Amino acid sequence: MAVIIRTERLTKKFVDLVAVDALDLEVEEGEIFGLLGPNGAGKTTMLLMLTTLLRPSSGTARVNGFDIISQSHQVRKSIGIVFQTPSSDDTLTGYENLKLHGMLYGMPKALREERIKEVLKLVDLTERKDGLVKKYSGGMRRRLELARGLMHHPRVLFLDEPTLGLDPQSRETIWEYIEGLSKREKISIILTTHYMEEADKLCSRLAIMDRGKVVALDSPANLKKVIGGDVVLLKIGNPDLERVKQLEFVKKVQVKGSSVALTVTNANEHLFEILQTIGKVESVEVRVPTLNDVFLSYTGREIREDSPEGGWAERMMNYQSRS
Amino acid sequence: MNEITGILAIWYREFKVFLREKSRIVASIINPVLWLLVFGGGLGSSVRISGLNYQAFIFPGILAQVVLFSSIFFGVYIVWDRKIDFLKEVLVAPISRTSIFVGKVIGGTTDSLIQVLILLVMGWIFGTTGFIPGLHLTPFSFIAAFLILIVTTVSLVSIGLIVGSQMESPEGFQLITTFILFPIFFLSGSLFPINNLPRWLEPLTLADPLTYSVDALRQVILGTSRFSLLHDLSIMAMFMVLMIALGTYAFKKMKL
Ligand SMILES: Nc1ncnc2c1ncn2[C@@H]1O[C@H](COP(=O)(O)OP(=O)(O)OP(=O)(O)O)[C@@H](O)[C@H]1O
Ligand SMILES: [Mg+2]
Numbered sequence: 001m002a003v004i005i006r007t008e009r010l011t012k013k014f015v016d017l018v019a020v021d022a023l024d025l026e027v028e029e030g031e032i033f034g035l036l037g038p039n040g041a042g043k044t045t046m047l048l049m050l051t052t053l054l055r056p057s058s059g060t061a062r063v064n065g066f067d068i069i070s071q072s073h074q075v076r077k078s079i080g081i082v083f084q085t086p087s088s089d090d091t092l093t094g095y096e097n098l099k100l101h102g103m104l105y106g107m108p109k110a111l112r113e114e115r116i117k118e119v120l121k122l123v124d125l126t127e128r129k130d131g132l133v134k135k136y137s138g139g140m141r142r143r144l145e146l147a148r149g150l151m152h153h154p155r156v157l158f159l160d161e162p163t164l165g166l167d168p169q170s171r172e173t174i175w176e177y178i179e180g181l182s183k184r185e186k187i188s189i190i191l192t193t194h195y196m197e198e199a200d201k202l203c204s205r206l207a208i209m210d211r212g213k214v215v216a217l218d219s220p221a222n223l224k225k226v227i228g229g230d231v232v233l234l235k236i237g238n239p240d241l242e243r244v245k246q247l248e249f250v251k252k253v254q255v256k257g258s259s260v261a262l263t264v265t266n267a268n269e270h271l272f273e274i275l276q277t278i279g280k281v282e283s284v285e286v287r288v289p290t291l292n293d294v295f296l297s298y299t300g301r302e303i304r305e306d307s308p309e310g311g312w313a314e315r316m317m318n319y320q321s322r323s
Numbered sequence: 324m325n326e327i328t329g330i331l332a333i334w335y336r337e338f339k340v341f342l343r344e345k346s347r348i349v350a351s352i353i354n355p356v357l358w359l360l361v362f363g364g365g366l367g368s369s370v371r372i373s374g375l376n377y378q379a380f381i382f383p384g385i386l387a388q389v390v391l392f393s394s395i396f397f398g399v400y401i402v403w404d405r406k407i408d409f410l411k412e413v414l415v416a417p418i419s420r421t422s423i424f425v426g427k428v429i430g431g432t433t434d435s436l437i438q439v440l441i442l443l444v445m446g447w448i449f450g451t452t453g454f455i456p457g458l459h460l461t462p463f464s465f466i467a468a469f470l471i472l473i474v475t476t477v478s479l480v481s482i483g484l485i486v487g488s489q490m491e492s493p494e495g496f497q498l499i500t501t502f503i504l505f506p507i508f509f510l511s512g513s514l515f516p517i518n519n520l521p522r523w524l525e526p527l528t529l530a531d532p533l534t535y536s537v538d539a540l541r542q543v544i545l546g547t548s549r550f551s552l553l554h555d556l557s558i559m560a561m562f563m564v565l566m567i568a569l570g571t572y573a574f575k576k577m578k579l
Binding site for chain 2: 048053079081083088089091092096099100101103104105106
């Protein structure tokens with residue numbers, strides 16, 4: 001398979017903070033590639049460099065065969081991006097924002113109108129298309145930005161937290177469209193996300209980022225395999241785990257207060273034995289590992305779905321009230 | 324081809340925004356009329372300049388003033404695009420920085436010239452009704468003034484864009500009025516003749532690019548001026564070319 005994006009020791013420093021640290025990555029043509037990581041991991045910085053908006057401090061990258069520094073114009077011709085923060089003009093209507101976008105990308109009028117109709121329908125804004133964006137809700141505006149990013153069917157599409165702040169139903173619709181787009185149009189998609197479910201469902205491969213570095217890279221299924229089994233969560237009044245640790249199917253034991261997390265091969269088969277060994281427990285939960293567990297095991301930290309900075313809509317509000 | 328639709332796209336957006344900010348349009352018309360009628364009428368009751376009614380004398384200056392304020396503010400407003408992140412959408416599009424600059428200049432020029440047209444029509448009405456004696460706008464002076472103001476607007480929008488493109492946040496916005504707008508306006512001879520100025524003032528006036536626009540406008544509207552029309556027009560043209568070149572450069576250097 002052809003490589004659509006290749007970064008070569010791509011680095012961005014802000015004064016003394018290294019936001020992206022000498023990254024070497026390859027994204028294959030036609031895949032949906034995910035960047036997963038906590039706040040400040042460097043995901044947005046990475047996308048801004050790949051879309052030619054930020055100049056790398058050192059290193060470079062090729063997107064669709066073009067160098068992001070010396071051939072930035074060709075790179076911009078090959079890409080589309082949905083930014084993390086809103087970037088539409090709120091004195092215009094939704095339709096006008098889309099029309100403007102179509103014009104900026106040199107789309108002929110007939111195609112433009114057709115696509116505008118298509119994406120408006122997709123994000124369910126057809127009825128509100130002539131309303132001023134100023135009067136949209138946070139989620140509506142997010143949907144408009146998505147529609148805009150998808151509208152010109154670029155070769156490579158960057159989505160910076162595409163479904164942040166959307167209700168579950170809109171989120172599912174967007175997922176379906178992104179999947180369809182990637183299949184039908186052979187568009188390569190790079191998305192960042194905090195949502196494990198999203199990464200799990202959409203991405204063919206996933207890079208887990210932390211402090212500017214990639215700490216793991218594989219398919220979601222393989223990443224989960226690395227955990228080496230299912231997760232058994234127990235609440236125990238007085239944990240005495242020495243005997244459990246002896247059991248050969250228990251791979252790992254983590255204790256935090258009265259909560260115990262065991263990594264177990266074939267947990268369902270061995271649950272009875274585990275409980276017998278431990279004795280009295282307050283509660284038991286068995287689950288297949290999630291990407292959250294993967295993340296935890298690589299970084300020692302939880303990735304939080306609702307980030308401390310709040311959701312997209314709140315961030316937007318903060319952003320506006322700073323004016 | 325793509326570049327042309329890109330330029331049209333920027334222009335389309337600026338024009339929509341202009342039409343939507345009705346209060347700005349109204350203010351931009353009321354202000355010069357106040358200057359003309361109240362300031363001009365008040366001072367004009369005791370002042371005549373080279374045999375002209377004072378209101379007629381400042382009419383060209385007020386035209387230039389409208390263009391000055393509207394153009395510079397338009398240009399500097401690009402910091403707002405940056406603040407609302409709309410600039411990202413434009414900068415990531417596959418059009419050159421030059422096209423973005425050109426689109427902006429055309430957008431700002433359109434805004435200014437719409438205001439100029441309204442003011443010229445009002446001037447014509449004030450003149451023919453005898454409300455401002457001595458102001459006779461003919462079809463020739465109307466068109467000539469309009470052309471002069473196009474050149475002026477392009478230069479001034481460029482200045483605004485140069486300043487705005489290098490500003491990182493709108494914090495310094497107020498300073499623009501103090502350090503750019505008012506000096507350019509007061510030194511341009513909009514409100515007084517520049518023939519016999521005090522020694523220290525004269526070089527400042529001559530360094531003001533708007534001086535030559537006001538002088539040229541006075542020539543075509545009132546038939547009186549300090550320099551020859553050719554002299555004024557040459558300086559205006561050179562200044563415009565310089566500002567376009569600088570503006571293009573500033574846009575190439577502009578960061579997100
Ligand atoms: N313009 C800037 N100037 C200085 N530091 C910056 C700038 N932009 C980003 N940073 C810093 O770089 C680091 C990475 O930021 P980035 O926005 O790429 O993170 P992220 O992974 O997108 O996080 P989030 O999930 O919150 O969107 C952060 O520590 C941030 O503070
Ligand atoms: Mg981010």
